[in-house]
Amino acid sequence: MIIIKAIIMAGGKGTRLKPLTCSMPKPMVPILNKPTMEYTIQLLKQHEIKDIAVTIAHLPTVITDYFATGKKWGVNLEYFIEDVPLGTGGSVKNAENFIDDTFIVLSGDSLTDINIEKALAFHKSRQSKATLILKNEPVPIEYGVVITNADGKVTRFLEKPSWGEVFSNTINTGMYILEPEVLQYYQKGENFDFSKDLFPKLLADEIPMYGYITEDYWSDVGALNSYTQTHFDILEGKVNIEIDGHQIEDGIWIGEGTQLSSQVILNSPVYIGKNCILQEGSKLDAYTVIGDYSTISKDVSIKRSIIWSHSKIGKDTHCRGAVICNNVETKKNVEIYENAVIGEGSQLAEGVIVKPDIKLWPHKKIDENTIVNQNLVWGTKASKTIFGYKDVSGQINIEISPEFASRLGTAFASSLKEESTIIISSDSFHASHLIKNALMTGIASTGAGVMDIGSVVMPANRFAVRHFKGNGGVHVRMDYTDHNLVHIELVDKNGANIQRAAEREIENLFNREDFKRCNADQIKSVIHIENFKDFYISNGMKLLKNISDLKRKAPTILISCKSEAIQQLTSEFLRSIGCGVQEDYRIKGFAKAKDYLMDMKQQVVMGNVDLGAMITEDGEKLILIDKQGRVIQQEKYDALTAMMLLKEGNKNKLILPYTSPYMIEKMAKDHNVEVMRVKSNPASIMNAMLSTEEQGISQYILSYNATWAIGMILDFLVERNMVLEDLVNEMPDLYYIKEKIPCDWQDKGRVIRQLVEDNESQNIELFEGVKIKDERGWALILPDSEKPLFNIYTEGFSEEYAQELSLFFREKVKELLKNQGQ
Known part of the structure; x- marks a missing residue:
């Protein structure tokens, strides 16, 4: 073997592992009573690698003293201390x-138990200058994803991708040859990262760089769930390492000097360190690890x-899934539940209950019969994604x-x-007001300003953030399908949904409780703005150029929305610009929106109205029905x-989500208008639309403000002496299909x-x-x-081609989901 x-x-620092790392x-966090880094040193020694440099920064003497x-260990260690953080490459x-x-x-x-000899042989055989050791990971979004060709050559990097960017499940383990x-490429003392800075430069300069995919064990011991899982994997024999202690029977290891009462129950796998005492009646169930010199008293269950x-x-203490x-x-009689962490030197008095996911920082003293249901004092929560597709949602008084x-605010x-100011609003439900008030309390505790614009709709909050030049906004609303479900939507200074990077930052602050x-x-x-609804309506009217013509023609619109507040607001706005309005509240009696649309279509065709408009319950999206009964929704x-914007003639760029049909892009190109494709999440779409906004008809308002959008559409039609069906008649045919295929997250x-x-x-792509893409069209999975x-x-x-593509890729995905072996 070549000696390297x-x-x-x-x-x-192990921020996500706190309070383990306080x-x-x-690297010194123990796994089976040995520092994590000790296993790395033993692995290197096993492969005859004895000259080892150790780069250290945080609490360096803890490492050097040990x-x-x-x-x-039979190796030569040399230490290199960073006075300031230098990044992985810089260190x-x-x-x-x-x-x-x-x-x-x-x-x-x-x-890891990686076979270094095999990885090194791969590196040499490819004449690689940088070999990244990779691993297939079922859920790769918390890692850097690396894409390689058939020979192993690196072709692309993705740092902590969203699911839409997951083009592979092959992740960067942080091990390199x-x-x-x-x-x-860099100077000594510079702060740079291998994956973000160095490797992209090597890729751009076509320096030979390869990915070696290992099937050996590797675990990033960076969060509580992976820390505990690593122990379980060792106990199950998934890791090729030597476990200290005597294996008295299959799956049970006992350290020297440990005393077991004859009435102790041990259910494998279990690991007990040196010089421990286990008293009668105690029961250690599967996947329990006990450190050296610890005492387990009578009738304890772990x-x-x-x-x-x-x-x-x-x-009589019970401990389940805790550290x-x-x-x-x-x-006695202490209960500690799942994912709880009890910090070093803490004392829990009789009858204490520590609820799931709670973290106690070191040296806390908990009085008798206390139920601990919040972190003490500064906490870190096992990594949990708070944000969904576009908001934070959950059951009132359970998840939310x-x-x-208050913590989220x-x-x-x-x-x-x-010196930030946050605009806050809600719908009119009491539960929403409760959550809004809690959010305001949290925001105010940081010294930030709060402007409460009262009970309004989400688009009004977005408008208010921009109008008052706020630094962000929050809107709370209840769900109209599940009446106990609450939605909290956060927006940036532009009134657009916050980007994923901002969501991650908020999640990290929330989980660590690292607050200002x-x-x-x-x-x-708190600044309270009265009658903001009236102000919102008057500003919507200012966007229209032909109100006098609208009042003269007085078109009649059928309006429906599950939210009465949005329906009433829209009706008031439309009446103020001269429209006749018919309100239909029967939508609440339909389980599915598509069933109501069939009913509404009949009302438009047979009734004395010019068009129908159904608004989503957040007030942002709009479904139209023309006099011929054609339903215009989504694509x-x-x-x-897009046709309206192109006819307007002053649009120099059209924003389209990546999922949008190419038919719309072709329309734009026929008008010599540039198309900008963006990620399909609301934050990316909104921010792109706002960055290209011009005077006149606004793509942003048409897409995310249903009330004002109806006004803009009517204004556009009356100016050109058109009705909605004229515009629909001009639309080219669209052969577009959307489907959903259930799967497991890990697949x-x-x-x-x-x-x-x-x-x-x-x-x-x-x-x-x-x-x-092929000659029939395209499919996006x-x-x-x-x-x-x-x-x-x-x-x-054609419609036939669209059906063929949809069927083929639907079956292809189902086939791959069945084939677990690949």
């Missing part, structure tokens, strides 16, 4: 003097839990409680710059509004990767999901960002 040197990156750097020169560059030939980079805070010359060293668990750090003491809302305000706090004299009074509505990355591989010779399913969009040059 190694660099272990051990500078991580007093130690992440490992010293490395003599105990390795800091150790450049240590490097003289090919070297391997490993992380001190991940666990490198040649020294690749570090010449399951799927990890208890560190020098802890004492009191009589208990060093030197913790619980008295006043406490939750605090996190949102903490993510904004100093202000003094009493910095708390601002047809987008095509109709998404695998299926997308297989689709990419199977269609490499085809005309494919990897902008969002996988778009495959897009993993849903919020639900366990695939969205399949197809458009054909």
Whole structure:
């Protein structure tokens, strides 16, 4: 074997692992009573790699005091300390003097049993300058995804992609085999990252760079769930490492000096460290790990839990799925539930209950019979995505409680710059007001300003944020289908939904409770805006050029919406511009919107109205019905509004989501108008529309403000002496199909990767999901960002072609879902 040197990156703070990492750097967090980094050193020694550099930054002496020169492990350790964070690449560059030939980079805070010899042989056989060690991961969105060709050559990088960008499930493990010359791209002391900075440059310069896909074990011990799962994997024998202690029977390891009462029950797999005491009646169920010098008292029950060293668990305590750090003491009758973490040195008195997901920071003292249902004092929550497709939603007083809302408001305000003002609103339900008030409390606690515009609709909040030059906005509304479901929507300073990067920042602040706090004299009074609805209506009227003509023609519109507030607002707006309005409240009696649309279509065709308009309950989307009974919704509505914009003649750019039909793009090109395709999430679409907004008809308003959009459409029609069916008659035929295929979350990355591989010779695009084109049209397979399913969009040059494409890719996805072996 070729002998090389190694660099272990051990500078991580372990923020997501707190409170496990309050007093130690992440590489020192114990796995089966040994620091995570110790396993990395043992792996290198196993492969005859003895010269090892260790890059350290956070609490460096904890690492150097434990490992010293490395003599105990038969290796030579040399330390390189960063005074300021340098990034993954910068930290390795800091150790450049240590490097003289090919070297391997490993992380001190991940666990692996990789066969380094095989990876090195791959690196040499490809004459690679940088080999990334990759792993297939079922749910890859929290990692960097790397795309390679059949020979293993790297062709593309995606850093923590959304589901729409998951073109493979092959992730970057953070382990690399490198040649020294690749570090010449940067200067020593520069802050740079391998995956974000160096590797893209190597790719652009066509430097030989390959991905070695390992089937060996690898786990990023970076969050509580992966930390506990790593223990379980070791106990199940999934990791090729030696477990310290005597295996007294299959799956049960006991350390030296440990005393077991004859009446102790052990259900494998179980690991117990050295010099522990287990008293009679105690029961350790599967996947329990006990640290050295710990005491388990009488009648204690522990399951799927990890208890560190020098802890004492009191009589009749029950512990389920928790982590208990060093030197913790619980008295009797304590209950600790799933995903709870008890910080080092904490003391839990008799009868304490620690609820699921609760984190106690080190050295907390909890009084008798206390129910702990919030983090003490600064917390980190096991990684959980708060945001859905476009908002935060959940059951009132269950997922979305006043406490939750207060924390969310605090996190949102903490993510904004100093001296921010947030515009807040809700619908008229009491539950919405409850959550709105809690949000305002959280926002105000940071010193940010709050402007309450009262009970209005979501588009009015967006308008208010822009009009008052707010730094962001929040709107709360109840769901009209599930009356206990509440929606909280956050917008940026433009009134558009916040981007995914902002969502991640808010989620991180929320989970860590890393909030801004202000003094009493910095708390601002809430500004209440009265009668904002009237102001909103008058500003909508200002957008129209032909109100006098509208009043003369007085078209009659049939309006329906599940939200009475939106229906009444729209009716008031339309009457103010001279329209006749018929309101239909019967929509609430229909289980499905499509069933009501059939009924509404008959009313429009047979009734004394000029057109029908059904508005979604958030007040943003619009479905039209013309006098001939044609229903214009979603893609047809987008095509109709695109025609209006093109006829207006002052639009220099049309924004289309990536899922939109090419028919609309062709219309734009026929008018010499540039088309800008964007990701299909609302934030990307809104921000792109707002950035290209011109005077006149607004694509943004037509797409996201149903009330004003109806006014704009009527204004456009009356100016040209047209009716809606005239415009619909001009629309080209559209052969477009949307379908949904259910799947497991873990299958998404695998299926997308297989689709990419199977269609490499085809005309494919990897902008969002996988778009495959042929002579019949195109198909887009897009993993849903919020639900366990695939969205399949197809458009054909004829109805027959569209059906063929849809059927083929629907069956293809189903086939791949069945084939678990690939």
